[in-house]
Amino acid sequence: KLPVSDSMLAIFGGFTVVFHLLKLAWKCWCGFRQFVWSELWHVDLRTYGQWAVVTGATSGIGKAYASELARRGLDVVLVSRSDDKLQIIAKEIEDQYGRKTRTIQVDFTDGQSIYPAIAEELQGLEIGILVNNVGMAYSDHFAYFLEIPDAEQKITQVVNCNMLSVPQMTRLVLPGMVERGTGLIINISSEAGVRPQPLLSLYSATKIFVTYFSQCLHAEYKSKGIIVQCVAPFMVSTNMTKNVSVNCFVKSSSTFASEALNTVGHSSYTSGCLSHALQATALAILLPDWFRMSPFFIRNQPFQAFSLTENYNSK
Numbered sequence: 228k229l230p231v232s233d234s235m236l237a238i239f240g241g242f243t244v245v246f247h248l249l250k251l252a253w254k255c256w257c258g259f260r261q262f263v264w265s266e267l268w269h270v271d272l273r274t275y276g277q278w279a280v281v282t283g284a285t286s287g288i289g290k291a292y293a294s295e296l297a298r299r300g301l302d303v304v305l306v307s308r309s310d311d312k313l314q315i316i317a318k319e320i321e322d323q324y325g326r327k328t329r330t331i332q333v334d335f336t337d338g339q340s341i342y343p344a345i346a347e348e349l350q351g352l353e354i355g356i357l358v359n360n361v362g363m364a365y366s367d368h369f370a371y372f373l374e375i376p377d378a379e380q381k382i383t384q385v386v387n388c389n390m391l392s393v394p395q396m397t398r399l400v401l402p403g404m405v406e407r408g409t410g411l412i413i414n415i416s417s418e419a420g421v422r423p424q425p426l427l428s429l430y431s432a433t434k435i436f437v438t439y440f441s442q443c444l445h446a447e448y449k450s451k452g453i454i455v456q457c458v459a460p461f462m463v464s465t466n467m468t469k470n471v472s473v474n475c476f477v478k479s480s481s482t483f484a485s486e487a488l489n490t491v492g493h494s495s496y497t498s499g500c501l502s503h504a505l506q507a508t509a510l511a512i513l514l515p516d517w518f519r520m521s522p523f524f525i526r527n528q529p530f531q532a533f534s535l536t537e538n539y540n541s542k
């Protein structure tokens with residue numbers, strides 16, 4: 228017969244094993260629902276409202292979201308900085324999907340002065356979906372903070388573009404959504420905003436802002452019928468990543484947007500696709516933060532020598 232202390236230990240050990248097995252089973256179920264079941268059963272995005280607004284809609288992930296939303300039956304407001312590109316994308320969407328488009332030309336690095344003009348353009352539209360996608364990097368390689376080129380201007384530009392745009396655009400569309408009792412806000416964060424990313428310090432910090440803002444807003448407004456989804460991708464082949472070749476780790480922007488949109492209604496926080504979710508899990512196990520954040524790793528890490536411009540195959 229076991230002594231009492233040993234029996235207690237055995238019971239405690241049993242509970243711990245069961246707890247971890249249940250946790251693992253729950254994670255597997257969430258992953259299955261988010262990435263497998265969502266392929267078969269999607270939310271009808273038209274139920275949120277007639278129009279979708281996408282920031283940074285003239286290339287990469289934003290353009291892909293805009294096209295995919297039009298394909299799924301929404302009219303789209305494209306917001307970006309180059310009028311010629313806006314006109315081309317608007318025409319492409321109208322010709323290909325037969326949906327209405329509107330364009331708003333603004334530079335998000337200009338800060339708060341641009342929002343009254345955006346508000347005026349959006350007035351009277353039934354906006355069901357907002358995709359806060361616009362974002363910029365400040366260097367084409369991993370760099371120490373003091374190596375940011377043209378830092379005095381760049382810091383303000385990055386903060387205005389990556390951070391300020393998200394709550395300001397939200398402020399413009401959320402009242403209409405609350406009034407109608409339905410709406411979807413998708414905020415594009417990054418894996419670099421899930422865990423701190425040395426040598427991308429400012430970018431990483433702007434992205435954790437997006438992540439926390441999304442999660443808090445979702446908690447505040449889900450009871451009013453609003454979903455706020457935070458999408459944190461790994462690598463997607465776009466201008467920002469110098470159109471790196473697509474492979475099992477790197478997604479094309481169109482595949483990414485389609486898979487990420489399938490997760491709506493299945494998760495309010497997602498890597499966007501199975502491949503990126505697996506990479507995030509693997510990275511957290513193989514490179515724990517205590518090692519990743521150590522001066523030794525930062526000094527010697529392989530990424531430091533890895534310049535986006537030099538190593539990627541520009542298309």
Ligand SMILES: NC(=O)c1ccc[n+]([C@@H]2O[C@H](COP(=O)([O-])OP(=O)(O)OC[C@H]3O[C@@H](n4cnc5c(N)ncnc54)[C@H](OP(=O)(O)O)[C@@H]3O)[C@@H](O)[C@H]2O)c1
Nearest residue numbers: 283285286287288308334335336362417462463465466467
């Ligand atoms: N690509 C990735 O691997 C990756 C990974 C994680 C997260 N993300 C995030 O995903 C989002 C989109 O990235 P992306 O890779 O698709 O970038 P991208 O290819 O560079 O496209 C960015 C889009 O935003 C527009 N834009 C940039 N700066 C602007 C400004 N100041 N004012 C107005 N519009 C502006 C661009 O307009 P132009 O066409 O005129 O340049 C373009 O339409 C960003 O928030 C990024 O942080 C990307």
